[in-house]
Amino acid sequence: MGTGQLPHGDKVKWTGICSDLSLAIGKGIAGYFTDSKALLGDALYTGADAATRFAEVFQKRNGKGSSPRARSLVRDEKKGAEPLLGIVLAVLILMGGLQIAFSAIRELNRGHMSAPSQYALLAVFVPLLIREAVFQYQYRYFRKLGNGSHADYADSHRYSIYTSLTVILGIALAMLGGYLNLHPLLYMDPIAGLLAACFVLRKGFMMILITTQRKETQELPHEDAVSFIDTVQKVHGVIRVEQMKALEQGRHVNLQCTISVNPRISVAEAHEIADCAKKLLQHRFVHVGDVHMDVVPYDPGYPYKTNYELTDSEMPTLLQ
Numbered sequence: 001m002g003t004g005q006l007p008h009g010d011k012v013k014w015t016g017i018c019s020d021l022s023l024a025i026g027k028g029i030a031g032y033f034t035d036s037k038a039l040l041g042d043a044l045y046t047g048a049d050a051a052t053r054f055a056e057v058f059q060k061r062n063g064k065g066s067s068p069r070a071r072s073l074v075r076d077e078k079k080g081a082e083p084l085l086g087i088v089l090a091v092l093i094l095m096g097g098l099q100i101a102f103s104a105i106r107e108l109n110r111g112h113m114s115a116p117s118q119y120a121l122l123a124v125f126v127p128l129l130i131r132e133a134v135f136q137y138q139y140r141y142f143r144k145l146g147n148g149s150h151a152d153y154a155d156s157h158r159y160s161i162y163t164s165l166t167v168i169l170g171i172a173l174a175m176l177g178g179y180l181n182l183h184p185l186l187y188m189d190p191i192a193g194l195l196a197a198c199f200v201l202r203k204g205f206m207m208i209l210i211t212t213q214r215k216e217t218q219e220l221p222h223e224d225a226v227s228f229i230d231t232v233q234k235v236h237g238v239i240r241v242e243q244m245k246a247l248e249q250g251r252h253v254n255l256q257c258t259i260s261v262n263p264r265i266s267v268a269e270a271h272e273i274a275d276c277a278k279k280l281l282q283h284r285f286v287h288v289g290d291v292h293m294d295v296v297p298y299d300p301g302y303p304y305k306t307n308y309e310l311t312d313s314e315m316p317t318l319l320q
Contacts, residue, residue: 012141013057019134020050023127030123036116037104038174038189041196042124042167044096046131048203049160051089055211058085086211090204097200104193113186115178121171128164131157151252151286163199167192228255231284237261237273239298252289255281263297270295 024047031039107113135157142153170192177185225246232241243258259277261270274293282288 010057012138013053016134016138017050017053017057019130020046020053023130024050027123027127030119034117034120034123035114036120036171036189037100037107037193038167038170038196039116039120039123039193041100041104041193041200042163044093044100045160045163045196045200045203046127048093048096048200048207049156051093052156052203052207055086055089055207083211086207090207090211093204093207094201097197097204100200101194101197104190104197107190107193108187113190115174115186116171116189118175121168121175124164124168124171128161128168131160131164159199159203163196166195166199170195228257228281228285228288231281232257232259232277235273235277235280237265237269238277242296253285253287254290254292255288256292256294257281258294258296260296260298263299 024043027039027043027046031037031043135153139153139157170188173185174187174189174192177183177188225244228246229241229244232238232244238259238261240260241257242260243256245256247254247256257277259274261273274295278291278293281291
């Protein structure tokens with residue numbers, strides 16, 4: 001049954017995609033009429049962000065069916081669709097980046113340049129504020145979700161900020177050169193466009209790497225999981241960490257943890273302890289994605305006295 005409504009997480013993602021696409025079109029139009037190579041480069045990078053997020057949403061939604069058999073059939077039929085779409089979009093991004101770079105180089109070689117319009121600077125600064133607002137909305141949502149995807153958003157947004165600030169600086173210096181009649185400063189707009197093209201080329205190259213790279217789950221050695229164990233051990237109510245398995249998948253680490261607690265506490269208390277340990281792991285380690293917590297009663301084993309033989313007065317509700 002399809003209700004036509006997307007889950008809230010997908011709505012948040014599509015908000016960013018539609019926002020980036022709209023801003024990219026607006027900046028592209030402004031860059032064309034103001035003859036600013038830097039603004040065109042920034043518009044292409046914003047469009048590349050939208051294309052990257054679209055490929056990620058397509059990959060995650062692809063293969064969802066009403067039953068396991070249906071999901072298997074969809075995965076078999078569209079086995080090569082996901083990497084193909086990512087590669088096609090990456091190639092288009094690389095071609096656009098090369099086009100902006102060649103255009104900026106031709107502008108520099110021509111040597112007869114004029115300062116961009118003041119609207120070019122406005123066309124970069126206003127979308128920058130809009131993108132920052134959308135990013136804060138997405139980042140806070142996915143951070144509360146606790147699946148580690150907020151780290152990817154932060155990393156991608158950082159390079160978007162670098163690109164926009166480079167473009168703003170280039171346009172501002174070129175405009176200053178026009179006002180002060182300083183011809184060397186007029187070169188800053190195409191130089192900023194060339195730098196923005198480099199960011200776009202990096203974006204396309206990274207997209208190809210991520211698309212073609214197989215993300216196999218790999219268990220980390222025990223010594224790498226020691227910091228996770230120490231963190232869980234500090235949670236009030238955890239007697240011992242029975243097992244900690246760290247599975248590396250792409251840029252994230254998923255944890256499977258088994259902790260032992262006082263066998264005389266309630267199920268609700270045990271769940272609260274496990275939830276506290278999970279939140280602490282995801283808060284302290286940004287690269288940690290999913291955390292699966294299992295809770296078992298603590299058993300010191302023979303020949304020691306078992307917890308079940310203790311009276312209520314001999315054992316508190318929670319152990320430290």
